Amino acid sequence: MLTILILMPFLCGLGVLLPVSKDFRLKLFVAASLCHGLLTASFWKELPASEYNGFLVLDPLGLILLSIISFLFLSVAIFMIGYFKHEPKRNRVFIGCLLFLLSTMSLVAVSYHFGLLWVAIEATTLFSAPLISFHRNQQSLQATWRYLLICSVGIALGLMGTFFLAIAAHNVHTLLLPVILKGASSLSVNWLKLSIIFFIVGYGCKMGLAPTHSWKPEAYGQATGMVGVLMAGALTQCPFLALLRISQICNKTGLTGFYSSILIVSGLLSLVVPAMFILGERNIKRAFAYSSIEHMGLLVLGLGLGAVGLFGSLFHMINNALAKVIMFLTAGSVAQKYGSSKTDDVKGVIHIYPVTGVFLIAALLAGTGVFPFATFHSELLILNAAIISKHYFLAAAGIICLALMFIGIGKIVLGCIHGQPKEPLLARKENIYMNAAIATSVVLLISIGLWMPLPLGKLIRNAVTLVGAV
Amino acid sequence: MTSWVDAICIIIVLLSLMILSNYRVAAMIRVFAAQSFALSLLPFFLRTSSISSQDVFLALITMIVKAGLVPFILFWAIRHVSMRSEIKPIIGFGASIIFGAMLIAGAFWVSLSLKLPDRAASDLVLPCSLSTVLLGFMIMVTRTRAVTQVLGYLIMENGIFLFAFSLFDVMPVLIEIGVLLDIFVAVFIMAIVVNHINEEFEKNPACVDRSKMGETF
Numbered sequence: 001m002l003t004i005l006i007l008m009p010f011l012c013g014l015g016v017l018l019p020v021s022k023d024f025r026l027k028l029f030v031a032a033s034l035c036h037g038l039l040t041a042s043f044w045k046e047l048p049a050s051e052y053n054g055f056l057v058l059d060p061l062g063l064i065l066l067s068i069i070s071f072l073f074l075s076v077a078i079f080m081i082g083y084f085k086h087e088p089k090r091n092r093v094f095i096g097c098l099l100f101l102l103s104t105m106s107l108v109a110v111s112y113h114f115g116l117l118w119v120a121i122e123a124t125t126l127f128s129a130p131l132i133s134f135h136r137n138q139q140s141l142q143a144t145w146r147y148l149l150i151c152s153v154g155i156a157l158g159l160m161g162t163f164f165l166a167i168a169a170h171n172v173h174t175l176l177l178p179v180i181l182k183g184a185s186s187l188s189v190n191w192l193k194l195s196i197i198f199f200i201v202g203y204g205c206k207m208g209l210a211p212t213h214s215w216k217p218e219a220y221g222q223a224t225g226m227v228g229v230l231m232a233g234a235l236t237q238c239p240f241l242a243l244l245r246i247s248q249i250c251n252k253t254g255l256t257g258f259y260s261s262i263l264i265v266s267g268l269l270s271l272v273v274p275a276m277f278i279l280g281e282r283n284i285k286r287a288f289a290y291s292s293i294e295h296m297g298l299l300v301l302g303l304g305l306g307a308v309g310l311f312g313s314l315f316h317m318i319n320n321a322l323a324k325v326i327m328f329l330t331a332g333s334v335a336q337k338y339g340s341s342k343t344d345d346v347k348g349v350i351h352i353y354p355v356t357g358v359f360l361i362a363a364l365l366a367g368t369g370v371f372p373f374a375t376f377h378s379e380l381l382i383l384n385a386a387i388i389s390k391h392y393f394l395a396a397a398g399i400i401c402l403a404l405m406f407i408g409i410g411k412i413v414l415g416c417i418h419g420q421p422k423e424p425l426l427a428r429k430e431n432i433y434m435n436a437a438i439a440t441s442v443v444l445l446i447s448i449g450l451w452m453p454l455p456l457g458k459l460i461r462n463a464v465t466l467v468g469a470v
Numbered sequence: 471m472t473s474w475v476d477a478i479c480i481i482i483v484l485l486s487l488m489i490l491s492n493y494r495v496a497a498m499i500r501v502f503a504a505q506s507f508a509l510s511l512l513p514f515f516l517r518t519s520s521i522s523s524q525d526v527f528l529a530l531i532t533m534i535v536k537a538g539l540v541p542f543i544l545f546w547a548i549r550h551v552s553m554r555s556e557i558k559p560i561i562g563f564g565a566s567i568i569f570g571a572m573l574i575a576g577a578f579w580v581s582l583s584l585k586l587p588d589r590a591a592s593d594l595v596l597p598c599s600l601s602t603v604l605l606g607f608m609i610m611v612t613r614t615r616a617v618t619q620v621l622g623y624l625i626m627e628n629g630i631f632l633f634a635f636s637l638f639d640v641m642p643v644l645i646e647i648g649v650l651l652d653i654f655v656a657v658f659i660m661a662i663v664v665n666h667i668n669e670e671f672e673k674n675p676a677c678v679d680r681s682k683m684g685e686t687f
């Protein structure tokens with residue numbers, strides 16, 4: 001089953017590269033996302049068996065990520081039906097890369113070998129890079145370049161960490177996760193510490209944690225909204241899975257304190273840095289990129305704060321993904337309608353496009369964690385974990401940064417919603433597909449904010465037990 | 471066998487220094503190819519027992535990808551473009567060498583305190599690999615041309631590989647090939663982006679400063 005999950009999008013991606021019609025490519029993408037979604041949904045009933053001698057295993061942690069990936073691709077696919085109606089551009093490379101991205105991200109979710117995990121994460125970087133320069137111009141190419149180079153170097157450091165882990169685990173002769181966990185007592189602690197540092201720097205770079213976040217505003221600012229969704233919601237959460245796996249090892253080897261302290265520092269930094277930069281920002285997508293840095297910081301912070309924080313983090317993974325769907329798809333829809341995402345060009349959204357205007361407000365509330373959106377609960381859980389573990393200063397700093405983010409994003413979004421549009425725009429009608437994709441996420445995010453479904457709660461609890469945090 | 475491994479390690483570091491002190495892009499790519507070739511010979515000398523077919527396979531794949539395909543793509547990337555030489559590095563060539571030497575000294579000093587498990591073939595593997603990684607880093611941050619930055623990244627990868635080869639019974643060969651494949655695709659995509667950047671430059675008549683061609687920032 002897992003092989004099908006990975007191979008199916010890959011083969012579809014190859015099919016897309018053939019000379020076929022634009023419509024067919026789009027249909028194939030929608031069909032592939034739908035099949036992927038159905039397969040993933042079937043895993044909620046029963047986890048599939050491991051494959052290739054335990055190299056591919058789906059556990060609760062992987063299932064959370066896989067579900068996020070699947071849902072995001074499905075939303076984007078539905079959004080794209082509407083988007084490409086107004087977009088005359090060719091879509092061969094774009095859709096091909098999307099499908100390869102789906103395939104490699106699924107591989108990240110199910111790989112149980114640290115080497116394979118690295119290969120998959122690096123592959124996601126490579127296939128996402130061409131997506132950024134869909135509108136090919138100088139800025140977008142520069143953004144692509146910066147993304148490619150910074151992330152490749154970061155991930156190369158992750159590879160170094162993987163090899164250091166291999167030295168630490170030289171007694172067990174493999175990098176398979178269960179074997180390492182079983183032989184945890186025989187790991188060499190010094191090499192393990194070194195590998196942890198390299199892992200955090202490397203995969204943190206890919207997540208866009210401060211101070212290696214500089215590719216994020218550029219890339220998200222230039223990419224179309226759909227790519228923004230996939231990058232902010234799924235791609236950056238893939239390396240977080242790697243950090244969760246390392247956390248499993250740390251909890252077994254008594255290095256929890258060492259690991260947590262690094263995570264807390266980098267998490268706090270990723271909260272402070274975007275809060276400082278957001279206030280001067282004048283572009284919706286770039287502002288949302290800063291919000292993404294902040295959310296990654298929250299994830300890492302939660303992971304560093306023990307079991308309660310971890311529960312919050314895993315819940316936040318889901319909420320962050322849904323919030324990013326609302327934020328970036330709305331931003332993409334606005335950018336297509338106005339031909340720009342700068343606040344100076346985008347004015348009076350609610351007067352011309354009432355539905356998109358409402359979504360933009362929803363994006364503001366969801367992205368900054370306002371009740372009843374579920375991001376509120378997960379942020380509260382993480383801050384709560386900080387207070388439980390007596391990090392009062394951390395909690396206070398977190399609240400201040402979140403407030404600053406609210407002010408910053410609020411200023412930008414409200415500025416776009418109100419005001420008079422400068423010149424009469426081409427009156428394009430709202431598109432039902434685009435709006436349906438966004439509306440689904442709004443409804444979902446509000447409903448899990450009001451009531452957490454039992455299977456979801458059970459899955460997250462299982463995942464917390466699996467990591468073994470206390 | 472250890473003396474061969476030592477020799478290869480030293481050659482790899484020296485070749486990185488050579489790239490650091492070079493300013494012609496084509497020469498840099500050739501030196502990189504030579505470095506990768508030296509690296510790909512390493513699996514033959516690591517085992518004290520007889521050489522297995524796995525070693526030969528890995529060496530061949532590394533040779534084909536790193537010493538053959540990657541330089542080929544890089545040459546393709548610079549063929550149409552007038553960016554044959556590195557004009558203005560952020561740090562001059564003389565200073566680069568001195569900094570590079572300091573980095574090597576630092577790498578040796580750091581690796582004194584890191585003790586490899588007894589399986590490592592030679593004491594030089596760890597310090598040499600760290601030096602190469604650091605030199606690659608330095609090339610990347612001090613050079614302004616896109617292609618030179620890619621070269622810096624590749625040298626860094628070579629450093630990591632030097633390290634990886636000495637412990638590759640932990641990594642299945644398939645995974646190593648996956649890593650190589652990733653690097654190959656990375657260079658391929660980077661070359662395409664470099665080409666697109668240059669096309670945009672040529673489309674834009676306002677940008678007549680040709681000495682800036684191929685610069686990324």
